Amino acid sequence: MTAKRAIGRHDSISDKIRRHRGLLLVISIPIVLITLVIVLMPGTSDYALKGGSDSKKYAVIFDAGSSGSRVHVYCFDSNLDLVPLENELELFLQLKPGLSAYPNDPRQSANSLVTLLDKAEDSVPSELRPKTPVRVGATAGLRALGHEASENILQAVRELLKDRSRLKTEANAVTVLDGTQEGSYQWVTINYLLKTLGKPYSDTVGVVDLGGGSVQMAYAISEEEAKTAPKPLQGEDSYVREMYLKGRKYFLYVHSYLHYGLLAARAEILKVSEGSNNPCIVTGYDGTYKYGGTAFKAAASPSGASVDECRKVALKALKVNDSVCTHMKCTFGGVWNGGGGGGQKNMFVASFFFDRAAEAGFVDPSQPVATVRPADFEKAASQACNMKIGEGKTKFPRVEEDNLPYLCLDLVYQYTLLVDGFGLKPSQTITLVKKVKYGEHAVEAAWPLGSAIEAVSSL
Ligand SMILES: O=c1[nH]cnc2c1ncn2[C@@H]1O[C@H](COP(=O)(O)OP(=O)(O)O)[C@@H](O)[C@H]1O
Numbered sequence: 394m395t396a397k398r399a400i401g402r403h404d405s406i407s408d409k410i411r412r413h414r415g416l417l418l419v420i421s422i423p424i425v426l427i428t429l430v431i432v433l434m435p436g437t438s439d440y441a442l443k444g445g446s447d448s449k450k451y452a453v454i455f456d457a458g459s460s461g462s463r464v465h466v467y468c469f470d471s472n473l474d475l476v477p478l479e480n481e482l483e484l485f486l487q488l489k490p491g492l493s494a495y496p497n498d499p500r501q502s503a504n505s506l507v508t509l510l511d512k513a514e515d516s517v518p519s520e521l522r523p524k525t526p527v528r529v530g531a532t533a534g535l536r537a538l539g540h541e542a543s544e545n546i547l548q549a550v551r552e553l554l555k556d557r558s559r560l561k562t563e564a565n566a567v568t569v570l571d572g573t574q575e576g577s578y579q580w581v582t583i584n585y586l587l588k589t590l591g592k593p594y595s596d597t598v599g600v601v602d603l604g605g606g607s608v609q610m611a612y613a614i615s616e617e618e619a620k621t622a623p624k625p626l627q628g629e630d631s632y633v634r635e636m637y638l639k640g641r642k643y644f645l646y647v648h649s650y651l652h653y654g655l656l657a658a659r660a661e662i663l664k665v666s667e668g669s670n671n672p673c674i675v676t677g678y679d680g681t682y683k684y685g686g687t688a689f690k691a692a693a694s695p696s697g698a699s700v701d702e703c704r705k706v707a708l709k710a711l712k713v714n715d716s717v718c719t720h721m722k723c724t725f726g727g728v729w730n731g732g733g734g735g736g737q738k739n740m741f742v743a744s745f746f747f748d749r750a751a752e753a754g755f756v757d758p759s760q761p762v763a764t765v766r767p768a769d770f771e772k773a774a775s776q777a778c779n780m781k782i783g784e785g786k787t788k789f790p791r792v793e794e795d796n797l798p799y800l801c802l803d804l805v806y807q808y809t810l811l812v813d814g815f816g817l818k819p820s821q822t823i824t825l826v827k828k829v830k831y832g833e834h835a836v837e838a839a840w841p842l843g844s845a846i847e848a849v850s851s852l
Pocket residue numbers: 456457458459460461463532533534603604605606607608654744745748827837838839
């Protein structure tokens with residue numbers, strides 16, 4: 394009896410299954426069906442299979458530059474590596490002019506971002522939009538407009554984001570970036586893409602970013618050098634930023650020079666000759682240059698343009714020798730040079746440096762990077778300064794017509810900025826950069842990626 398009961402108990406589970414198999418089938422069919430639907434449903438399947446939507450983080454960053462507005466959408470995995478959206482590693486769209494082109498109409502200024510906003514938002518999966526940070530960083534254009542006008546525009550942009558998008562706007566998401574923020578984000582972008590973050594400071598690369606309104610230089614320095622940094626004057630940004638990235642502390646020397654972006658520097662160079670002829674203007678041209686609401690006389694001298702004469706004017710505009718250097722060593726305008734060192738030995742030079750070099754014909758515009766020397770800018774300048782305006786279209790077919798009168802000026806300025814301003818040797822090799830290869834893809838070498846990394850790191 395005991396043995397029989399034991400056997401009976403032993404058999405009872407399979408007996409029960411057999412007895413209730415009809416009922417079990419009825420219960421299991423809907424479970425199997427529901428599981429199938431979840432796994433196969435488009436859109437949600439990805440997240441269901443990869444352990445929830447938390448594993449992917451998107452960020453939408455607007456670059457409200459002085460000469461145009463751009464939007465970048467990035468997607469990161471849980472290791473903070475970039476993963477492709479569609480076929481590319483970022484969505485990148487741009488338009489002209491920038492927000493500062495509408496100084497008296499904040500609403501119209503903000504509305505100029507609508508098409509970029511709509512397309513950016515469309516590229517983020519619907520269920521992730523409320524979790525996806527959106528930032529708008531304005532640079533030199535709004536900096537130069539002054540506080541009230543720029544604040545009105547930013548307020549209109551905040552309202553646009555609130556009314557039109559479901560993306561997450563954190564406090565301070567819509568701001569004018571200060572120059573050191575812009576420069577340090579640019580440094581993070583390039584070093585992130587080169588995978589040098591986390592390595593000793595002397596293995597990182599330095600960056601120069603020549604925008605339309607301002608130019609930034611940033612490179613990592615040693616802790617000892619950082620301690621010797623001069624204190625900023627009142628109202629000025631400090632020279633050194635401390636940053637923790639990939640488990641390492643960096644001391645980043647960074648400085649932004651407002652009014653020394655390429656388009657702003659043209660105005661500074663024309664101001665030196667104050668209403669008379671200027672040796673930087675291409676031979677035979679007589680016109681006006683407009684920048685930031687002011688018109689400057691831009692007329693070639695009767696003897697024509699000259700590299701040597703133009704360099705003298707550029708040095709004056711940069712105040713290389715005219716300003717007092719109270720620090721150990723200065724770049725220009727009395728600004729500390731950061732002391733140099735390992736973090737500055739490889740320089741990645743972006744924006745207008747790449748563009749003008751490509752237009753002048755000494756780098757290939759279809760490649761993301763090019764290795765050149767500052768002397769290449771001087772060589773191209775000699776050709777541009779020796780031509781007549783009528784020869785421009787045939788000698789420099791890639792240069793836009795509006796830029797031709799200023800080609801000698803632009804190239805001389807770029808050479809002077811690198812060599813006399815930043816103290817690079819004319820023969821030093823530098824990397825001109827438009828995009829940086831990251832795995833199979835190439836990503837824009839611009840500050841918004843650095844901002845996106847900061848935004849998703851704090852999520
Ligand atoms: O995302 C980018 N990818 C490539 N080039 C860029 C990007 N953002 C800016 N640039 C370059 O910078 C130039 C103008 O800079 P911008 O308008 O940003 O001035 P700013 O930085 O002084 O405000 C553009 O003509 C372009 O060459």
